[in-house]
Amino acid sequence: MNATTQMNDAILQVDHLSMKFGGLVAIGDLSFTARRGEITALIGPNGAGKTTVFNCITGFYKPSEGMITLNRADGSTYLLERLPNHEIPARAKVARTFQNIRLFSGMTLLENLLVAQHNKLMKASGYTVLGLFGFSGYRKASAESMELARHWLEKADLVDRADDPAGDLPYGAQRRLEIARAMCTGPELLCLDEPAAGLNPKESAALNELLMDIKHNTGTSILLIEHDMSVVMQISDHVVVLEYGRKISDGNPQSVRTDPRVIAAYLGVDDEEVETVLTEVGDEDVIEQLDIGPDAAHGPGTSSSYLAGPVTDTVGHSDGERVTVSKGASKAAQVDARAATVVSKPVAKPAAPAKPAAKAAPKKTAAKAPAAKAEGISNRLAAPRGGKADNLTRIKGIGTVNEKKLNEHGIFHFDQIGAWKKADVEAAEAYLAFDGRIAREEWVKQAKLLGRGKDTEFSRRVDAGKVATSHASAKTTGAAKPVSGKRGGGK
Numbered sequence: 001m002n003a004t005t006q007m008n009d010a011i012l013q014v015d016h017l018s019m020k021f022g023g024l025v026a027i028g029d030l031s032f033t034a035r036r037g038e039i040t041a042l043i044g045p046n047g048a049g050k051t052t053v054f055n056c057i058t059g060f061y062k063p064s065e066g067m068i069t070l071n072r073a074d075g076s077t078y079l080l081e082r083l084p085n086h087e088i089p090a091r092a093k094v095a096r097t098f099q100n101i102r103l104f105s106g107m108t109l110l111e112n113l114l115v116a117q118h119n120k121l122m123k124a125s126g127y128t129v130l131g132l133f134g135f136s137g138y139r140k141a142s143a144e145s146m147e148l149a150r151h152w153l154e155k156a157d158l159v160d161r162a163d164d165p166a167g168d169l170p171y172g173a174q175r176r177l178e179i180a181r182a183m184c185t186g187p188e189l190l191c192l193d194e195p196a197a198g199l200n201p202k203e204s205a206a207l208n209e210l211l212m213d214i215k216h217n218t219g220t221s222i223l224l225i226e227h228d229m230s231v232v233m234q235i236s237d238h239v240v241v242l243e244y245g246r247k248i249s250d251g252n253p254q255s256v257r258t259d260p261r262v263i264a265a266y267l268g269v270d271d272e273e274v275e276t277v278l279t280e281v282g283d284e285d286v287i288e289q290l291d292i293g294p295d296a297a298h299g300p301g302t303s304s305s306y307l308a309g310p311v312t313d314t315v316g317h318s319d320g321e322r323v324t325v326s327k328g329a330s331k332a333a334q335v336d337a338r339a340a341t342v343v344s345k346p347v348a349k350p351a352a353p354a355k356p357a358a359k360a361a362p363k364k365t366a367a368k369a370p371a372a373k374a375e376g377i378s379n380r381l382a383a384p385r386g387g388k389a390d391n392l393t394r395i396k397g398i399g400t401v402n403e404k405k406l407n408e409h410g411i412f413h414f415d416q417i418g419a420w421k422k423a424d425v426e427a428a429e430a431y432l433a434f435d436g437r438i439a440r441e442e443w444v445k446q447a448k449l450l451g452r453g454k455d456t457e458f459s460r461r462v463d464a465g466k467v468a469t470s471h472a473s474a475k476t477t478g479a480a481k482p483v484s485g486k487r488g489g490g491k
């Protein structure tokens with residue numbers, strides 16, 4: 001298909017999608033459209049439900065409710081939630097990559113790309129050994145497969161390494177190889193799960209180039225989960241923002257990045273992440289805007305998706321315990337609440353100019369709840385045992401700022417968090433203004449494992465320097481030494 005044809009019609013339509021895991025609603029009544037020929041980004045804080053959406057689209061999960069429609073360029077339509085998952089790549093032409101690289105590391109780059117075309121080659125062989133040797137159809141398909149593999153190796157700037165084992169490639173090159181492999185299947189929709197995670201700036205730029213090339217020169221549309229805001233803002237045509245499984249914003253990058261609900265959702269994560277997001281979106285005025293109430297153009301109250309109704313006020317803990325999430329858990333909802341206050345009680349604001357007025361606002365962030373006392377946590381210590389605290393940032397969900405806060409209130413070790421009961425969790429959540437998140441992110445379970453000297457997938461990423469940490473090395477328990485690195489989603 002010519003990449004310029006059929007632009008802007010919907011290739012993917014997600015309607016009222018819900019996915020429940022026991023008592024936990026991971027996605028609640030989500031609707032959005034990905035348009036043909038565009039790059040659509042799905043963003044949101046950790047645990048927002050992004051990967052679950054991908055898993056529903058690609059058939060790994062069957063959604064609890066809703067419809068996912070894939071419109072192919074030839075006019076055929078597939079309801080993905082009804083299609084057996086092995087048919088989704090072949091018939092609906094949806095390909096995906098994963099957060100964790102899944103290449104055949106012992107095979108060469110070329111072999112990886114040929115294996116991706118296995119189905120096409122088998123079909124051409126007539127599924128017989130004789131067919132492999134005798135049919136001209138097979139020989140033709142085989143030559144075409146080689147040509148396609150070579151094409152994508154070139155596009156991914158990997159042709160020089162075609163005969164090297166995939167496992168020998170640097171991380172960023174492996175990411176590009178995964179995308180090249182997915183492209184060898186001829187997808188109409190390419191779903192990429194955090195392709196920029198762990199990449200250095202040069203690798204990130206090479207990735208952007210590859211994705212823009214795909215967008216401009218193939219008929220493939222891209223759906224992207226990404227935490228790296230520089231990637232999202234640079235290459236996306238359309239951004240959908242999730243928080244707690246609900247859509248809180250949907251629009252072009254510019255409108256989304258100045259949407260107070262989006263900023264607030266990220267403010268609800270932790271200060272480290274907020275800093276990253278704000279630096280990357282580069283707009284201090286957005287923070288100030290929160291102090292004077294949302295901008296009517298982007299503010300809450302107009303998003304039908306956000307008003308889709310309550311999803312849940314209870315989350316399930318993996319050990320069976322159910323924890324109630326306060327309605328204030330959604331930082332976006334807090335902005336909405338502020339908006340209501342602002343509407344009913346107008347803020348004295350000079351008519352013009354608007355910006356200087358915003359700048360005059362105090363520089364505190366409205367989305368942050370006042371810190372409660374941490375006294376309710378039962379097992380606080382006066383000082384770290386042996387004078388050395390554990391690296392608590394190895395727990396997914398604890399950034400450097402919250403680690404510091406925990407330390408200041410006598411929490412230094414994994415086993416302390418591992419021993420928390422529900423009341424301790426609630427006290428810590430109130431103290432960190434992190435309603436419901438400690439339970440959702442299973443800090444206690446992670447801490448138990450880490451306290452026993454085991455690793456989690458996230459702690460391994462911290463150890464590998466792929467996630468910013470306050471500690472020089474993951475297992476180091478000593479003094480803080482900042483390590484730069486992109487923040488990772490941590491799966």
Ligand SMILES: Nc1ncnc2c1ncn2[C@@H]1O[C@H](COP(=O)(O)OP(=O)(O)OP(=O)(O)O)[C@@H](O)[C@H]1O
Binds near residue numbers: 050053
């Ligand atoms: N198979 C599952 N069983 C139970 N709960 C699940 C399952 N998969 C996801 N969840 C839960 O659903 C919620 C959304 O998870 P999901 O992985 O989709 O979030 P995410 O936005 O992709 O997060 P991240 O940015 O950390 O990758 C989380 O609370 C998660 O614990």
